[in-house]
Amino acid sequence: MSDIGKVRVRLPSSIKPGDVVRVRSLVIHPMERIERDSKGRIVDKKYLYINRVVATYLGKTVAAFDTTQSVSENPTFVFSFRATDPGTLTIAFHDTHGGKYEGTADVKFV
């Protein structure tokens, strides 16, 4: 299996300044699920799942998500933002163990 934290980010192949573009991103992550004991109590341990996703572009946060372990394994996040200038879109996935996994895509105009 692949290592945890591989990120892929994908932008449309041709975009123009000012376009609202749809970004697709995927991170390889187990998104460990909460377990309960026979009495229904949550088993106390440090669960491993992504709880925050932050997308930055031109020094500004363009999207941020608070997530829980109910999001699937190897999750895909899709969102839109307005591409105004050339630059780098960075998507950072933070998990409950302090892991931070980043992927980038270059915003280029043709």
Next chain:
Amino acid sequence: MRRLVVLVLILAGCATVADGPDYSALPRWPSHAIPQARGDVRALPDGRRQAVRYEGWTTQDFGRFRTYAYDDTRPEIPVSRALPPAGLAGDARKGRALFLSREKAPCTGCHLVPGADVWPAGSVGPDLSAIGDRRLPDAYLYQQIWDPRVTFPNTTMPPWGASRAFTAEEIVHLVAYLQTLKGPLPPEPDAERNPFTRRRPTGFGDNLDPTNNPAVVIAEDAEKLWNAPGPNGRACANCHDGGVTRAMRGVAAHYPKLVAAYGRVMSIEDFLTVHGPERTGRPLLAESAENVDLTMLIKMASNGMPVQVDVTSAEARAALARGKASFYRRIGERNHSCADCHTPERGANKFLGGRMLADVTEGLTRHFPTWRTSQGAAWDMRRRFQWCMTPLGANMLAADAIEYAELELYLTSFDNGKPISAPGIRH
């Protein structure tokens, strides 16, 4: 004299056709698979036998029933006639519970019956929603469940009584339930409940988009493995230079094929199990993550190219004949063949429960290894075969068995000319 020789040749030709495929001259093949994938059965201290399978799979031993092994010469379950036992009254309620029981068949996998709790029903067998209106005798329905081959020799329905999957009493209850199913049927509230009107699945989008199919990301990662030297200091990249994409371009289009050095048909996965350790010293056991990931990487180098497996040489034709015989061979507790579910004349393109059965004539192998959204893992063709064995009620063979390789070759012959697109993505 010459005429005699010709006559002898014709007779010899007839003899081989009548005898079916030739199983002689195949090598004995020790498995190079991970322990869970070897099809082992072990004896427990209390004498019970337990099948070794993957984590989370059943450990039930189906040793009573025949398998795909070429040396398993047992016949299929003999056809058996039976009459309902006298003095046993059927209970329709019990019968309905049995009909829906997932511990058993369930019968609803193939047959539609009324009820909102019938979910998901399949359409492989006839709709039984109003079977009671046909006024069939109890004894006929009993025989039909016990062993339908008495009436329909080529049926896809298993012999539930003859295989001892259902007891005589249970079949009496099932018959009582079926006789209560009478029309007129109320209007169907949900088109999805009925497999004859249910929408067809549309798939999971672009399988080659890494933000859609995690297997692409995993396979690209296997490039590290391709470049990493094994214990004897050599890596795949040392002999196959120019990068995996260039070095392996078009290679996958010819597999499975007969590899003369090993005297058997091999898929890429099979070949890696022996070729990898011979050259690099690193084991690449069948069904290990390394083997499957490398296979995906190698196969991706041929994406878009048409499959061109050899189907014309004498060796290939002999192997195809054996693979085809396996495809039509009835095995396991259910006495099913691959053909029951996967040929358009029988189950293909129909629903088995909620699953659409794949059609062999469309070619089923060119997207393998494939990401399974239901399993969260990439599966090669062999693990898919092994997964099929459990519902058939048959013990699985080793993932790298010759029987599976030749069956895979037969399936791949239908992919010929169609473009490779791996890794795929399926439920």
